[in-house]
Amino acid sequence: MPAGIGILLAVGFCGLFTALAVLVGPKATNPDKLKPFECGSEPIGSPRGRYSVRFYQVAILFLVFDIEAAFMYPWTLLYNHLSHTLGPNGPMASVFGFAEMLLFVVILVVALAYVWRKKAIGWE
């Protein structure tokens, strides 16, 4: 339930402001406004030229390690809950939560080592 309200509020606010801007805001289009902004001079050549594949590599690798970090957020919230199991005489400390995340991180560290050795994230 609270998540639903959260999403509702987020979408509502964004929608409200964009709608206000579209309705109230004045509009004036002219040919120059649609051209890309190049510090005031006429844009030369097209931005869709072909450039080296290294950009794509770096972007993909960033995504991988970014999502890895993203997985850690919910884990931190539940960490307290995960580190206790019902043993015979009451709650007993367990390393289940920590071990799970450790395994997850180790796998990605191996990947990082491989990528680092292959200099895929280097820039030269």
Add this chain to the structure above:
Amino acid sequence: MSQKVLDALTATHGAALARTGSAHGDDIAWVRRESLLEVARWLRDDPAMAFDAPVFCTCIDWLDWHPVGRPASEHWSEGKPRFTVCYQLRSVAHRHRVRLEIELPEEDPRLPSLAELWPAFNWQERETFDMYGVRFDGHPDLRRIYMYEEFVGYPLRKDYPKEKRQPLVRRDDLPENPPASTER
């Protein structure tokens, strides 16, 4: 200051020099246009001269030049050369300076470029061409540097009026007389 520069210059390249002189502490050598490259190369490469530092390059337009208190012979008249291109050089090692001046007739303001000898003159010759219309033969890319390509004429010549504008773009709803509104 250093008269020895002029003496050495007249000793080795006497024929190439129209005349020499010094004014207000600067040594000036009027060089003929044909032998300018040779004199300049010698000035740069000769160990005794070692003029390795270029200072500036500009042009003087002598149109209707009437110095006050000077005999009429010095005034500018039709036949005299109208442009004088000045190259100022300086030696870092020996700390002496010389200025090469080349007189150019009005109808054919053209002289060999010194851009390969000293890279600094590359832009300064472009500026002199842009402002005075003096052509430098052998310059890598002689085009306007200050004014825009569509500009016609050479603005720093004495016969170019100061306020003759050649506008590139103007507002379409330009108010004839600016709004005389006093209220905030």
Add this chain to the structure above:
Amino acid sequence: MGVELTTTRVADAAAWAKLFKQSRIDKATNWGRKFSLFTYPFVTACCGMEFMSVAAPKYDIARFGAEFPRFSPRQSDLLMVVGTITEKQGPALKRIFDQMAEPKWVIAFGVCASTGGFYQNYSAMPGCDQVIPVDVYIPGCPPRPEQVLDALILLMERIQAGRGHSQLRTKRDKLAATAAEE
């Protein structure tokens, strides 16, 4: 509407602006716009040094909400033309003004941007209003930082009154559209 709609000249605009009172929404939006101006500093010459001093801690422009310079016309609504505009710079200035988001205002910072100052020659443009409509002119070469802050307050009053050039033009287009329907 007998009033001539084609011009945004302040004299005529003032006449018909009085006819149409601002709606409550307009007043509210103008109030919001007035206190959150994002400047595009179109800096070229010596006034740039004074523009730095205006943004510096002593004569702080942040007190008026106009402190954050945005170096892209898409995200700014106040174009500050700071310094001399030469003929070669004209097209660049016009293109940047056209590319700005719609409610936009222009301040001519310094006498060179207002009238060309003492550079009356073939290269310096006699004022940036040859190319773009200007809302507030600041005299001075360079103007003192206090003059700049005063000009900002002038502009705020003009925004609140809805008499900026772009505001008048939108009002005029709206009126022309309604007139066309009838």
Add this chain to the structure above:
Amino acid sequence: MPDTRTLKQLVLGRKDVQDLSDNEQELPPELMTVNMGPSHPAMHGTVRIVLTVDGERVVRGDVQPGYLHRCFEKESEHATYTQVFPYTDRLNYVSPMINNVGWAMVGEKLLGLTGKLPRRTEYIRVIVSEMSRMTDHLTCVGASAMELGAFTPFRYLLKCREWLYELLEKVSGARLTHSYVRIGGVSKDLPSDFHADLTLALDRIEGVLVECEGLLNNNKIFYDRMSGIGVMTREHAIATGCVGPIARACGVDYDVRRDYPYSIYPELEFDVPLGTTGDCLDRYLVRLEEIKQSIRMLRQCLAQIPDGPVMADDHRVALPPKRDTYNTIESMIRHFKHIMDGVRVPPGEAYAFVEGGNGELGFFVVADGTGRPYKAYVRSPSFVHLSTAGDLIRDHLIADVVPIFGMINMIGGECDK
């Protein structure tokens, strides 16, 4: 073609990443042209660079100045010698006093007054020039640090500059465009409490400099962004006519104040900082060191400044005292003619140069005896340094163009004249 790949290559993948860069594997990337246009914060608003880039690396940079060409020469041909002073303020508007002194010196050279000014005038000129040089270096270092993201040092250095502006405003009446110097002297004497204010300002500036050096000098980001970027060799610097902090950063030991001494610089001890590698970091360090040398010189000047008149008593350049102007008809006529026709400089051509904020700033004037210069050419260091920008930025990343351009300290007014 027998398969020569080793077991390791088969298992770990056909090729290492480096092998991929030979041609037949990767399609050659096309070059893209990008405009670092006239209205760009790093370009000080007045230079356009058309960058041809291969991915992030600059292949070729076509630098186009001229967006702030305000025709100093054409305007000064239509103004008297004294009226040209306001135009010289706006050449290098970061250190305007030094341009004034330069223009006054070329007038005095033509009039033959070079060494004959009252000593107090020479001291005042050196004091205001060194203060102006400090504002130049403070602005340059502050702005380049801000362009690399260091916003706090920019505010601190601007605070120092504000103190100096106040002092220069007390001296000349204007914060930035002073027009304070005249041919043959200066227009007004120093205000009475100037000594105390200046010593206080110098001490506070030294304190702020220590803070800024702490923030910047061994800051890893600043160091990596600045060192090894835009390297220039000593011969290249001399051949392209570079002067000032940029040449000194490459090791060219040339300072106009010491090599062609003018005014009272021989009586002041100061040393000329020299860099070794000639990269952006050295230019930054040379400029910081020059601020300290300027502070040192200012302290010596304050200690040694004599009393006396501030204007040479030569009737060709000096205005008659106000009392005579109102009482005697001769002084009134002389006052009127001096203002209307300007200082009558005898015909001739002269080149006088001073050590400006960016290096040797020279004025080449051809005089024709009337009160207006026949030709007034400015030898501007920024224009010369900008001509080297084209090959300084080659093979650097686009992000390196910003520190290189910041450290060249190209001032629009002086570069485009």
